[in-house]
Amino acid sequence: MIEMTCKVSGSIAVKRSKFVKILTDSIKQVIRGWHENALPKHFEPSAPRRYKYKARSRRYQQSKNRRGLQPLEYSGRSKRQLTRTIKPTGSNGLVKGKFVTDSTMRYFWMTPTGHPDKASELVAVTKRETDQIRAAIEKLTAEGVNAVDDKGTIK
16 A cells, blocks of 8 residues: 655645546556556566565576576566556545466466465565655646646546
């Protein structure tokens, strides 16, 4: 959860009625930016340390190293599909990003006993990324709210 504050000038009543839509649109835009800029970092060699991935077995790691594969990928199919498309959806201030994949990706979201939670590792963010997300949402929301004039129309 990310907590934010937003300073608004002008008629609060008019701007409040537009606030949820503006906030939702801001979060959707940030989700698209995260998908394009931050998600690929989860497949870099430094990702396990940066995002604190659960350690993999030595045998598994050796197999991946021989094949030249990065974290969170075994055949490369998951990376191709997960970095391809994300669909932000939301209403009433609740916004989610849904990865658009085919049915062969369902194994990625499964977590058998003793296996790492790949889905949680995929969407993990660092403190710095959280601060950047917060700042981007605050900026976009403030710009959107302040663009609404006292008559309720967006400038």
